[in-house]
Amino acid sequence: MLRIAVIGAGRIGHVHAKTIASHPDATLELVCDPVGDAAEKLAALYGARAAKQTDDIFTDPNIDAVIIGSPTPLHIPHLLAAAKAGKAVLCEKPIALDMADVTAVESELDAITTPVMFGFNRRFDPSFAAIHKAVGDGKVGRLEQLTIISRDPAAPPIEYIKVSGGIFRDMTIHDFDMARFFLGDITEVFAAGQVLDPAIGAAGDFDAAVVTLKAASGAVATIINNRHCASGYDQRLEAAGDEGALFADNIRPTTVRFSSATQTDAQDPYLDFFLERYADAYRLELSAFIEAVENGTKPPTGIDDAIKALRLAEAATDSARSGKPVTLA
Amino acid sequence: MLRIAVIGAGRIGHVHAKTIASHPDATLELVCDPVGDAAEKLAALYGARAAKQTDDIFTDPNIDAVIIGSPTPLHIPHLLAAAKAGKAVLCEKPIALDMADVTAVESELDAITTPVMFGFNRRFDPSFAAIHKAVGDGKVGRLEQLTIISRDPAAPPIEYIKVSGGIFRDMTIHDFDMARFFLGDITEVFAAGQVLDPAIGAAGDFDAAVVTLKAASGAVATIINNRHCASGYDQRLEAAGDEGALFADNIRPTTVRFSSATQTDAQDPYLDFFLERYADAYRLELSAFIEAVENGTKPPTGIDDAIKALRLAEAATDSARSGKPVTLA
Amino acid sequence: MLRIAVIGAGRIGHVHAKTIASHPDATLELVCDPVGDAAEKLAALYGARAAKQTDDIFTDPNIDAVIIGSPTPLHIPHLLAAAKAGKAVLCEKPIALDMADVTAVESELDAITTPVMFGFNRRFDPSFAAIHKAVGDGKVGRLEQLTIISRDPAAPPIEYIKVSGGIFRDMTIHDFDMARFFLGDITEVFAAGQVLDPAIGAAGDFDAAVVTLKAASGAVATIINNRHCASGYDQRLEAAGDEGALFADNIRPTTVRFSSATQTDAQDPYLDFFLERYADAYRLELSAFIEAVENGTKPPTGIDDAIKALRLAEAATDSARSGKPVTLA
Amino acid sequence: MLRIAVIGAGRIGHVHAKTIASHPDATLELVCDPVGDAAEKLAALYGARAAKQTDDIFTDPNIDAVIIGSPTPLHIPHLLAAAKAGKAVLCEKPIALDMADVTAVESELDAITTPVMFGFNRRFDPSFAAIHKAVGDGKVGRLEQLTIISRDPAAPPIEYIKVSGGIFRDMTIHDFDMARFFLGDITEVFAAGQVLDPAIGAAGDFDAAVVTLKAASGAVATIINNRHCASGYDQRLEAAGDEGALFADNIRPTTVRFSSATQTDAQDPYLDFFLERYADAYRLELSAFIEAVENGTKPPTGIDDAIKALRLAEAATDSARSGKPVTLA
Structure with missing residues (x-):
């Protein structure tokens, strides 16, 4: 205990x-x-x-x-x-x-x-974790292209935005860790920042972005971010290899589909927000932490992961501002 | 030619x-x-x-x-x-x-x-045919339960209904043939007829029905019919065996899904009506007919199939009217 | 508390x-x-x-x-x-x-x-409950046909079967309640029992069945049961009305889909078994019970529901054994 | 005629x-x-x-x-x-x-x-065309992010690759046109080229790429290309706006799903290749051409579209080779 x-x-x-x-x-x-x-x-x-x-x-x-x-x-x-x-x-x-x-x-x-572990909770999401394991087991062959779609239901208050460190440190940081989780070392970052809400632009930040990451392995990851999504918390991942692909879809509160004269199989909006969407992930993250502490084993995420994710966030910030790709040492 | x-x-x-x-x-x-x-x-x-x-x-x-x-x-x-x-x-x-x-x-x-062939076009539908082949290849093990959902977009004119021979001869006949296609000889029929539109009831017919068919093999087939379906021509089939199940879904004109604040992944209504839905089936049926005629082989459906489907339709009519199951010789 | x-x-x-x-x-x-x-x-x-x-x-x-x-x-x-x-x-x-x-x-x-409440937990399943509410709100117009597919992952031990009261009292009882939940009074039952495992037949029971229920409303419900399902605990429901239809699908442990050279979008087997599948339903059932007790309101399911479900189970048992439909008073 | x-x-x-x-x-x-x-x-x-x-x-x-x-x-x-x-x-x-x-x-x-029309057949694909119309009708609000996934089943022979003009002129050209179809003028291109098959690299070309396009509108398009896809011809599109999103999925030869003890709802591989996948698009493209010629109206795609797509292909080629984004006049 x-x-x-x-x-x-x-x-x-x-x-x-x-x-x-x-x-x-x-x-x-x-x-x-x-x-x-x-x-x-x-x-x-x-x-x-x-x-x-x-x-x-x-x-x-x-x-x-x-x-x-x-x-x-x-x-x-x-x-x-x-x-x-x-x-x-x-x-x-x-x-x-x-x-x-x-x-x-x-x-x-x-x-x-x-023991020090960092809270990259998405690594513990059952779907992402299952895909990670399957990729590791060779189910898709060589991993070639990773696509992460990560859209929040709505932007936080502008006051939060101002002290958040910017979209890449605050929001994309999870996706950077996910890219590293799947692809290992990243050698280059190119970020196309978007200002959709002028208030967020005025605060010096972006509220949407598309980030391209080149991995040392030759794979490329794409991160598509948006501070807003009409249908809820949009959290998807696609890992494509030369022998197959694995996909994680959004989660909804029910499995209900509705068909009428104008449309068919309409489903619920996505679970909204991270407390609900990643409830299992937080629980499994805590289990992994407890297990590492009690067994004296290395936690699955450490200071090194936190530093490398932050470096990617800084590189993406630089890239989005300068308009140029940033190479990582 | x-x-x-x-x-x-x-x-x-x-x-x-x-x-x-x-x-x-x-x-x-x-x-x-x-x-x-x-x-x-x-x-x-x-x-x-x-x-x-x-x-x-x-x-x-x-x-x-x-x-x-x-x-x-x-x-x-x-x-x-x-x-x-x-x-x-x-x-x-x-x-x-x-x-x-x-x-x-x-x-x-x-x-x-x-050579005489009967136009049970659904046997040639690519999805139903693929399931039939897979069942024959043992993919689901022993076939135990077959479910056929078959709903028309809208009832034909009441004048047509009156000379149609009734829902079982006119509409369910296709599903009876499909049940025979998968299960072979049927030994008992129980039909629960429904009168949803009083005008059709007044014409002495049913406009919806649920039919249970016991096969000699021990399998049971369920046919769910309705002269009306809000979303189009609803044509599905499910073949469940002890080692797996195969499903055929409805077909839509596009693959488009639409997500908004109130719903996600809403799709188009189903293809409507049989000309569109079974265009491939009619083409493949014709190919099978030509092939049988030109090669001098037995057509895949014959007079015997036509007679047995009609017998099932008569038995279902009797069952729905009497409220009792009807045993087939 | x-x-x-x-x-x-x-x-x-x-x-x-x-x-x-x-x-x-x-x-x-x-x-x-x-x-x-x-x-x-x-x-x-x-x-x-x-x-x-x-x-x-x-x-x-x-x-x-x-x-x-x-x-x-x-x-x-x-x-x-x-x-x-x-x-x-x-x-x-x-x-x-x-x-x-x-x-x-x-x-x-x-x-x-x-206060007395009966444990028909499926009424509290979020998907079934949402469909029930939507039907009540008129989303599908007049409810015409209800289809319940309910297959267990594997039959219980034969010793359990022998004292279970039979498949209809032990397993279908949930589906009978679900049919009543959606359709109200049932006037006629026809059950086609199947013996797929001879050991269960020898014990005087069926291990699969298709039950047709005629409701006083004119609607018909179909229940498809099997003591065995290769893919897990198969729990689906479809409520079709004249203006639309609502569907509840199976639940899987993840949202992962896998595509390879031979197939695409293969998903996990279904959650297995009722403890996992209906965990939310048990929790919400308990909440409903607590709420009724603490507020002094009538519990959502009562002795009357328990009796009526049992009557349907007895009628189905009679029907499956006699081969004839059974009318309810 | x-x-x-x-x-x-x-x-x-x-x-x-x-x-x-x-x-x-x-x-x-x-x-x-x-x-x-x-x-x-x-x-x-x-x-x-x-x-x-x-x-x-x-x-x-x-x-x-x-x-x-x-x-x-x-x-x-x-x-x-x-x-x-x-x-x-x-x-x-x-x-x-x-x-x-x-x-x-x-x-x-x-x-x-x-009259001169250029064969950007994908504009006429029923799903893409329906999404384009729906976006134009405002169904997703302001279009913010467009994602195009376009993977061929297998690379063409190396002799073809050598005279093809490179992946961006030969393959991505369709996706560039699709991006323009949805987003209008593109102001900047960044292309991350990948060499997965060394033989293609030796021929001076890439066989996979992720391209980021900034549109004058503020929207960003992502194109994910690969000369190879294990599951067939992977052709998807996602148009995300502030009020909703529209998706076009892959097409399969049947609607069959297969469930067994190890997986559920596995579907067929995608239609393969463009002749099958875009058969409707070629037909509708021809209809549009005929209609424009016979009515004397402007064809839906013209020389200007062909030139602009080629410019994007050249910019992407430059970007992938230089590692830098390329700005378009």
């Missing part, structure tokens, strides 16, 4: 708290958030303790592991402090808004000895 | 004339219809000759084969006359409206030596 | 215990089972108390409600005792193996004043 | 000859090919005349229109000669292998007054 504290009582903190509470091998010990009574409210839902200071976590011998869901600029400080305190860490993406912040603490990150 | 005459310039006559005209191994020689200028009009479309009297066909040495698309009561007379004249015959279903009409000429039918 | 005891620590008892334990508005107080340490083992999983005697439940003031998952012959005794003790009851189907057992206690059943 | 001559008795010449022969409003007058008895053989299939010299066409008053299916370097000479002779022209894509060849005859092309 892993005793876990959650840092950050925001949207993602709620996801993790709920996932822990219903997990047979974990208990939610404490929720920490400095803002108002956010921690208390979330903790109360699951009978956990609440704290305003993260120090309360790090010095608490009854806490085995920490899930970091604080604002991105605090990810590295919380990660380093938790690790120093000997806690296992599951940290949300991205690791930072700026590679410079990572580079500045490189030796400290290298020195971490406690 | 098979030189063919078509008897009957109605709806089904047009289907056959068009199919012959575009078939590489057949020519439309003549169209025969006693009513007005129907034969001339149809013949003119394809540069064929027209006649009012069927005798013109039977004495014409330039005609190898006859397709009989006359009103059902004339099927047997035309069939016998054509056979006597040494013509190969492709006759539309049903063979007659009444088994008594068949029994009365049993010895004459038995004496026929020219 | 409804405090619930579960009677019966078998397969269905486990389903209910787990569903209660993870439900925010319910607590599992006690598990009762006379056999060995079954109750203790199940209770221990969720920190509940265990008992061997049902009396311990009925006299316990800390128990608000009872879920009856005992063997079918005990359903009525447990139901009556629980009701007498003032407990709300959620009872598994069927209410009894024999209508005579129900008739014998008719006045006692009528006298029950505590 | 349009009297048509076909230049070129190769693969595409056969397509056009067959399409003309079965078209109610056209006759195949003559087939012209200088090589061996190619013209005679093709002409004989449809009872047309054969010629070795194109002059025979241009001076023949009984020929109204010419379909040019000669090798690409002859497209412009044949086009100019036919136009000079007053014939209407339907010319295959691409207009030339090199923009310089077009520029050299710019004034002559500008001076053409007879």
Whole structure:
């Protein structure tokens, strides 16, 4: 039974708290958030303790592991402090808004000895994971072209956009990790950014993008992003090889199809939003974390994955702004 | 090159004339219809000759084969006359409206030596034929349950209904043949007739029905019929065995799917009506007829199939009227 | 917070215990089972108390409600005792193996004043419930034909078959309730039973069946059952009306499709078995029960539904054995 | 009745000859090919005349229109000669292998007054055309992202590759036209070329590519190409707007789905190859050509479309070779 504290009582903190509470091998010990009574409210839902200071976590011998869901600029400080305190860490993406912040603490990150996993939850989605396994088993032969379609139901508030680090760090980061999950090292990034909502453009960001990634293997990945999708949270993946292809479709709340005089087999809109769509993925991510911590094995995603995804996000940002492809070392 | 005459310039006559005209191994020689200028009009479309009297066909040495698309009561007379004249015959279903009409000429039918095929076109539909072949190849193991869903887009005029012989002889006859195609001999029929449109009930007919057929093999077939379907011509089949199942879906004019805020993947209504839906089937049926005639082989459907389908239609009519199952000898 | 005891620590008892334990508005107080340490083992999983005697439940003031998952012959005794003790009851189907057992206690059943709900869980399946609502909202116009396909992945052990009351009471009972859910009163039943596995035939039962139900409304329902399905738990429903149709498809563990040189878009086998397939339905059933108990409203399914489903099962058994349709009063 | 001559008795010449022969409003007058008895053989299939010299066409008053299916370097000479002779022209894509060849005859092309249409047959595919119409009707709101997946079943012989002008001129040219059909003017092209088969790389070409096109409208199109697809001819399109999305799927020879113990709903491989997949499109393209010629209206695709598609192909070639995006004037 892993005793876990959650840092950050925001949207993602709620996801993790709920996932822990219903997990047979974990208990939610404490929720920490400095803002108002956010921690208390979330903790109360699951009978956990609440704290305003993260120090309360790090010095608490009854806490085995920490899930970091604080604002991105605090990810590295919380990660380093938790690790120093000997806690296992599951940290949300991205690791930072700026590679410079990572580079500045490189030796400290290298020195971490406690288990650290990064929250690339989509790797644990049953459909994506099944495709990853099937590709690994050779079902499609050599993987040649990967297509990831990832559209949010609606853009977040403009205030969030402004501090988000931009679409590539905030949203595409998941798709970058997914591309690496399937293709390994990426050598070149070309990003075509789109400004569909002028307010988002005025904030210096893009709200849609098509990213081309060349992999060292010779494969090419395409990521199609949009901050908006009329039909819900559009999350698809297609892995095409020389002997076959695998596809993951959207998920709907029911299997109902409706036919009438004007159309046939109309289905429900897609599950909306990530809490529902990736509920299984969050649960399986937590299981993988618990398993790694308890067995002393390497977590399936680590600091290196977080850094490489961030590098791709920075490269894509540069590419979209400059209009030129960016080569990765 | 098979030189063919078509008897009957109605709806089904047009289907056959068009199919012959575009078939590489057949020519439309003549169209025969006693009513007005129907034969001339149809013949003119394809540069064929027209006649009012069927005798013109039977004495014409330039005609190898006859397709009989006359009103059902004339099927047997035309069939016998054509056979006597040494013509190969492709006759539309049903063979007659009444088994008594068949029994009365049993010895004459038995004496026929020219090739005779009956127009159970659905056996030649590429999807149904592929399923039939796969079942024969053992892909689903032992066939246990067959489900046929067959709904017309809209009921024919009440005048047609009145002379049609009833839903089982007129519409279900195709499904009876399909059940026999897959299951062989049928031993018992139970038909639940429905009267949804009171006008059709007043005409002494049903406009929907669910028919259960027990096969000698132990399998059971279910036929679900309706004279009306909001989404078009609903033509599906499901063959379930102990090792798997095969399904044939409806056909649509395009593959387009439409997703919006309220629904996803809505498709077109089904192809409507049998001319479009079974265009391939009519073409392949004609090919099978030509092949049998030219090679001197037995046509894939014969008088025996026509009689057995009619017997099932009569049994279903009796069952629906009496409310009791009917056992077949 | 409804405090619930579960009677019966078998397969269905486990389903209910787990569903209660993870439900925010319910607590599992006690598990009762006379056999060995079954109750203790199940209770221990969720920190509940265990008992061997049902009396311990009925006299316990800390128990608000009872879920009856005992063997079918005990359903009525447990139901009556629980009701007498003032407990709300959620009872598994069927209410009894024999209508005579129900008739014998008719006045006692009528006298029950505590809330009693019967576990027709499929009514709460999100897809079936959505279709039911849409039909009620008039989306398909007048409902004309209902098709229920319900195939288990594999037959239970022959020992179970022998005491099950037969396929219609044990398996089709769910489909009978579903037919009533959509169509209301049924006036006639015709059942074509099939014996595919001779061992099941030797036990006096059928292992597949096609049932035709005529509804008072003029609609007809078809139920296609099989104790075996190669691809998993086959659970589909189709509601066809004069203005449209609604379909519920099978559920798979992922959305993955696989295409290769020989086939395209192959998907996973169906979820297997009812614990997985109807996990949501059990949860929503429990919510409906809690809501009815706490609000003092009538539960969505009651003793009357249980009796009527059993009557249909008996009629179908008679029909399959006699080969004749059975009319219901 | 349009009297048509076909230049070129190769693969595409056969397509056009067959399409003309079965078209109610056209006759195949003559087939012209200088090589061996190619013209005679093709002409004989449809009872047309054969010629070795194109002059025979241009001076023949009984020929109204010419379909040019000669090798690409002859497209412009044949086009100019036919136009000079007053014939209407339907010319295959691409207009030339090199923009310089077009520029050299710019004034002559500008001076053409007879109807000239270019064979971008996919615009006439029923599914793509329906999506184009629906987008024009506003069904998806503002079109934001277009995705075209276009994979051939297998690469052509290396000898063909060497004279093809490269993947972008030979294969992607259709997709460039489709992008223009939906998005209008394209302002920037970035192409990531892939060499999967070293023999094709050695021939100086790519055999797969992902192309990003920025449209003047702000929309972005993605084209995913591969000379090989295990499952057949993979031809899909997705048009995503702010209010919805439209999808065109692959076409299969039947609607059959197969379920077994290991998988469910496996379908046939895709139709293979363009003759089958785009049979309807070629027929409808011909109808559009005939209609424009007979009504004196502007053909739906013209020289300008041919030139713009070629420019995109050249830009993509430059981009893939240089690794940089190419801006279009």
